[in-house]
Amino acid sequence: MIDFGFGVNTARAINMDTNDLDTAREIFDRLPDLQTCIACGSCTATCTAGAITSFNFRKVHTLVRRGEYGEAYAEMSKCMLCGKCRLVCPRGINTRGVVMLIKKKLGDY
Amino acid sequence: MKVTVIGGGVAGIQTALALKGLGLKPVIIEKEDTLGGKLRGWHKLFPTMTPVGEVLEPLLRELREQNIPIMASTEVLGIETDGVITSHGKVESRATVVCSGFDLFDATLKEEYGYGIYDNVITSADLERMMNNGKVALVDGTQPRRIAFLHCVGSRDEKVQQRHCSKVCCVTGVKQAIEMRRWFPQSEIYNFYMDIRMFGSGYEEMYRSAQQEHGIQFIRGRISEAAPVPGGKVQIKAEDTLIGRPLKMTVDMLILLIGMTAGCSNSHWAECAGLEQSDSHFMRPLNVFEGNVRSALPNVFYAGTVTAPKTIGESLNEANAVAFRVAEYLKGL
Ligand SMILES: Cc1cc2nc3c(=O)[nH]c(=O)nc-3n(C[C@H](O)[C@H](O)[C@H](O)COP(=O)(O)OP(=O)(O)OC[C@H]3O[C@@H](n4cnc5c(N)ncnc54)[C@H](O)[C@@H]3O)c2cc1C
Ligand code: SF4
Ligand code: SF4
Ligand code: SF4
Numbered sequence: 166m167i168d169f170g171f172g173v174n175t176a177r178a179i180n181m182d183t184n185d186l187d188t189a190r191e192i193f194d195r196l197p198d199l200q201t202c203i204a205c206g207s208c209t210a211t212c213t214a215g216a217i218t219s220f221n222f223r224k225v226h227t228l229v230r231r232g233e234y235g236e237a238y239a240e241m242s243k244c245m246l247c248g249k250c251r252l253v254c255p256r257g258i259n260t261r262g263v264v265m266l267i268k269k270k271l272g273d274y
Numbered sequence: 275m276k277v278t279v280i281g282g283g284v285a286g287i288q289t290a291l292a293l294k295g296l297g298l299k300p301v302i303i304e305k306e307d308t309l310g311g312k313l314r315g316w317h318k319l320f321p322t323m324t325p326v327g328e329v330l331e332p333l334l335r336e337l338r339e340q341n342i343p344i345m346a347s348t349e350v351l352g353i354e355t356d357g358v359i360t361s362h363g364k365v366e367s368r369a370t371v372v373c374s375g376f377d378l379f380d381a382t383l384k385e386e387y388g389y390g391i392y393d394n395v396i397t398s399a400d401l402e403r404m405m406n407n408g409k410v411a412l413v414d415g416t417q418p419r420r421i422a423f424l425h426c427v428g429s430r431d432e433k434v435q436q437r438h439c440s441k442v443c444c445v446t447g448v449k450q451a452i453e454m455r456r457w458f459p460q461s462e463i464y465n466f467y468m469d470i471r472m473f474g475s476g477y478e479e480m481y482r483s484a485q486q487e488h489g490i491q492f493i494r495g496r497i498s499e500a501a502p503v504p505g506g507k508v509q510i511k512a513e514d515t516l517i518g519r520p521l522k523m524t525v526d527m528l529i530l531l532i533g534m535t536a537g538c539s540n541s542h543w544a545e546c547a548g549l550e551q552s553d554s555h556f557m558r559p560l561n562v563f564e565g566n567v568r569s570a571l572p573n574v575f576y577a578g579t580v581t582a583p584k585t586i587g588e589s590l591n592e593a594n595a596v597a598f599r600v601a602e603y604l605k606g607l
Contacts, residue, residue: 179522
């Protein structure tokens, strides 16, 4: 068969009706501070891992909050737990704790 | 000396009280049969959740005690140099303070959200009314489990010729989200915002507590459309702009945070009188600094939301400021 290069793409939309939001809720329950994130990006800007890889801490934890766990676990493995993000977060979020919790909760995904 | 005050909302009431305090003779002309303006439709006020009666009642009591004349059910139809024309004839005065307030944005103009067409799409003003009536529920009487608020409906939107930011709707959205959390502790609540503008004292703190203590989720992105789904639910589409991907979800209730628009029924006579309007048709003050309560006409003044979206506190401040300016003008005559 000739391959014309066509394929069926999966929908890109974040579907809040089908996503499992329970795990996200468990994460919030353990670390309610995470909900106060104002998406300023300070954590990502200062992130040691983000400086040399595509790791974007703000985006990964926002994805988790929407129930998009797919790559979150693997992404979080890029973090070296240096804790610089916690020093700069204006909301005082325990960002390193967020990394640890996400890794713990999402090991199965 | 007699001064006409057009409109008996908070701005008009406080203007009359302040004028009286300076020894002048204010008369309030109000087109509705009761005073209070928009506040009569609100339940609890941001940022302190103060019941509206605690603000309005003392003002109305003071008006009665001061014996300030009120012409209710009387609409002002024009301003002249020696008074105002009303639906009940001319009222003479040496100066006029326009406190005619604002209009609520008509949400049916944003057809894509289905207000007035789909069930369970309501406005922030409708929600205040429901809370005043002591019953917040879906059309079929059941409780919503998933609720979405949409910011900036009828504000910052060229499509409906409303360029301005209505200023009070962000904090109203945060306030109402917290109230909905109290009504429905088990519900999921999402606020779709473009920018969160928490300009006033205590507002940012309220926003933070909405996030942290009340679990309200804020998603940055404007809902582009809503569609009805069976069972009275509404499906909404937006971009989660912080992730960069489209997002869709089905909600039980969609609440549109409608903006403040210029009082359009007054724009015709205001223009005839020589009063200027800004881009979004609010009345343009002489300037936004020391002339903020003056108009281009020496005997006509402004206070409150007639010139721009404002909070109650700001409207009251202007009312006090305008009385001082009116007294200054009359002294110079
Ligand atoms: C959804 C919503 C919630 C809000 N909640 C809060 C809150 O919690 N806290 C807060 O600080 N602010 C709040 N605000 C803002 C608040 O409503 C305004 O600051 C306030 O109403 C302004 O008072 P005003 O007297 O300028 O105008 P209005 O309240 O609009 O009063 C104007 C009066 O003038 C009368 N009038 C108009 N034209 C004429 C005419 N030609 N002749 C005679 N009479 C006329 C009208 O009938 C009306 O009574 C909210 C606004 C909205 C939209
Ligand atoms: S702790 Fe992890 S996420 Fe935070 S700055 Fe260090 S590498 Fe980045
Ligand atoms: S620094 Fe804190 S508030 Fe800013 S994006 Fe990161 S987690 Fe959110
Ligand atoms: S106050 Fe907030 S919701 Fe209202 S118009 Fe401004 S940005 Fe939009």
